[in-house]
Amino acid sequence: QVHFVESGGGLVQPGGSLRLSCAASGFTLDYYAIGWFRQAPGKEREGVSCISSSDDSTYYADSVKGRFTTSRDNAKSTVYLQMNSLKPEDTAVYYCATTRTVYCVDPSRYDSETYYDYWGQGTQVTVSS
Numbered sequence: 001q002v003h004f005v006e007s008g009g010g011l012v013q014p015g016g017s018l019r020l021s022c023a024a025s026g027f028t029l030d031y032y033a034i035g036w037f038r039q040a041p042g043k044e045r046e047g048v049s050c051i052s053s054s055d056d057s058t059y060y061a062d063s064v065k066g067r068f069t070t071s072r073d074n075a076k077s078t079v080y081l082q083m084n085s086l087k088p089e090d091t092a093v094y095y096c097a098t099t100r101t102v103y104c105v106d107p108s109r110y111d112s113e114t115y116y117d118y119w120g121q122g123t124q125v126t127v128s129s
Contacts, residue, residue, distance in 0.1 A: 002026040002118040004096050009123030012086055020081040020123060022096035029053075029072070033104045034079040035116050036070060038092035038125075047107025048094070051079060054102040061108045064090075086127045093122040 008020040022034060035050040049070040050059045058070055069082045079096060097116035099105055105115035 002098070004098075004118060004120035006094060006096055006120045006123040009094060009125045011126045011128065013129050014087060014127055016086050016127070017082070017084045018086065018125060020083065020094055020125070022079040022081070022120065024077045024079070024098075029077045029079070030074045031102060032098045032100060033102060034070075034072065034096055034098050035104065035107050035112070036079075036081045036094060036096055037107065037113065037116070038090075038094045039122075040089075040092040043092075045095070045113055047109070047112040049081060050099075050104035050107050052102060052104045057104065059104050059106050059108070083125070086125075088127045091125060091127050093124050095122045096120050 003025045005023045033052045036048040037045050038048050039045040048061055051070045051072050067085045072079045097119045099115050105112050
């Protein structure tokens with residue numbers, strides 16, 4: 001059964017960094033695009049990034065471009081989200097999920113969430129001084 005476990009969240013000061021991990025099990029990560037989403041209190045879940053498995057193309061929401069980087073290590077069945085220059089507005093629960101294809105659906109699309117499946121339980125990121 002497909003299963004994702006996110007980890008690496010925590011409390012960090014503004015301007016700090018965190019690296020989130022998304023560990024996959026139950027399928028071969030090599031063949032699937034993996035997206036990151038986040039949900040802040042009182043807000044809808046929004047797309048953050050995606051990395052394809054066809055050519056490792058990456059996509060980012062405008063709000064995180066230049067600060068966040070997603071990468072994958074298929075040998076470890078893990079996808080990462082490196083988050084730098086964190087801001088208080090990055091505070092949210094972060095989730096990973098898959099499109100179940102090799103291709104990403106641009107996470108900045110208003111309906112991107114509907115194309116992703118097998119959501120993990122999320123990891124909390126809090127940016128505060």
